[in-house]
Amino acid sequence: MKKHYRKETDCLNCGAExxxxxxxxCGQENLQIRENFGHMMNHAISDYFHFDHQFFHTLKPLLFQPGKLTNEYMAGRRVQYLHPVKMYIFISLVYFLLLFKTGNEPIKVTHTKSKAVTKKELASTNKVLDSVVKNPRMPAFAKAAIINAKKNIDTAAKHEDTIDTDNEKSLINKSYLFPGATHDTTYTQxxxxxxxxxxxxxxxxxxxxYNKKAFYYKEKYGSRARDVFFEEYKHNMPKMMFLMLPLCALIFKITFWRNKKYYVEHLIFTFHLHCFLFLFLAIIMLIELIIPKSWSLYDWLNFAATVGIIWYLYRSLRVFYNRSRWRTISKLLGATFMYFIVFTCCLLIALLITAATI
Incomplete structure (x- = not known):
């Protein structure tokens, strides 16, 4: 659709000539102020497909040319590629949606035991046995056997009630609590x-x-307390990963300090690296959803994914930092060790934040 431009040469947004x-x-297009519905939709659709074009144009170097995307960005060739932060937000959103696809809202469930049904059945059985015992034609030895059986049934029923009560108390005292939590039954205790x-x-x-949080969830969610807690903990993972980005960039800054790169360059590389990881893992999850379980290919798929990620890390580091093969491998091992230490600390921080927010 043809665009209608203004004849005036002044920018309506900033007033520049x-x-x-x-x-x-400011970059604003000099379009007419009053545009019809068709022009408005054309402008909106063109902006959408401009983002779409940038995204798919970014996928090839991101997936198959490790390190190139960061070099292109730092060289100033940026218009044809999606911005690293915008791309990270979009890809991480898709990844965590797939990761939490089975997550549901917490529902309070109350477990009830079918004691009324069991007692009713026992009463009906005892009634039948009593009628049999009262039968005058029943031999004496048969009556004695039935009476003994009836006593055994009553004793077993009482014993079962005692076991169920003990199990229920044990369930309340132990199974609802979280790993490392106190064994006290109430917060007051x-x-x-x-x-x-x-x-x-x-x-x-x-x-x-942590213990206060455990009792809070025990009271609110019952037997699902532990599941609900860790469900909230999982949903704090995106925030934790966003916190990991500047820390990971700092790790690369320390590891490759001889390259004399600015911190922001390491940060851009970190964004691109995590974009690949999230996108690659999202593709693996989609493949696992498609492949039938009867094929037994999950182990091979996970092995191939691990090898692919290790190769991508090595190749991207060598391309961006321009180090030798063995120097890159040694730097990769050192950066990976520091990354896992920081990652573990961030996991603990996310756990504490989840426990603290009641």
């Missing part, structure tokens, strides 16, 4: 137990918060 169809100061201990032996600040 125009030298073409676009303002060289936990506080009282802490007061009885010496100050040096009491739980620290974070441990107290």
């Amino acid at each position: 125009l030298q073409g169809k676009f303002c060289h100061v 936990y506080v009282a137990s802490q007061q009885k201990l010496l100050p040096k032996k009491r739980d620290g600040f974070f441990k107290r918060i």
Whole structure:
């Protein structure tokens, strides 16, 4: 559809003197103010497909040419590629949606035991046995056997009730609690137990918060307490990974300090690297959803994915930092070790944040 441009040469947005169809100061197109529905939709669709064109044009170097995308960006050739931050937000959104595809909203479930049905069945059985015993034609030895069987049934029923009650108490006391949490049954009892201990032996600040969170979820969600807690913990992972980006860039800054690159260059490389990881893992998850389980290819697929990620890390580091083969491998091992230490610390931080936000 043909665009209708203004004849005036002043920019309506910033007032600069125009030298073409676009303002060289703010970039706004010199279109007529009053545009019809067709022009408005054409403008919106063109902007959408411009993003679409940038995204698919970025996929090839991102997936198959490790390190090239960052070199292109730092060389100033950026218009044809999607911005690293915008691309990270889009790809990470898709990845975490796939990762949490089975996650549901927490639902409070109350488990009930079918004791009424069991007692009803026992009463009906006892009634039948009583009628058989009262039959005058029934031999004496048969009556004695039925009476003994009836006593055994009643004893077993009482024993089963005792076991069920003990199991229920055990379930309340243990299975609802989280790993490392206190074995006290109530938060009040936990506080009282802490007061009885010496100050040096009491739980620290974070441990107290963790136990308080455990009792909160136990009261609110019952048997699903642990599942709900870790479901919220999983949903804090995107925030944690976004926190990891500047830390990972700092790791590359320390590891490759002889390259004399600015911190922002390492940060752009980190964005591109995590974009590949999320996109690659999302593709693997989609393949696992498509492949039938009967084919038994999951182990081979995971092995191939691991090898592919290791090769991509090595190749991207060598292309961007321009180091020798063995020097790149040694730097990769050192950066990977530091990354896992920082990653573990971020996992603990995310755990504490989840426990603290009640």
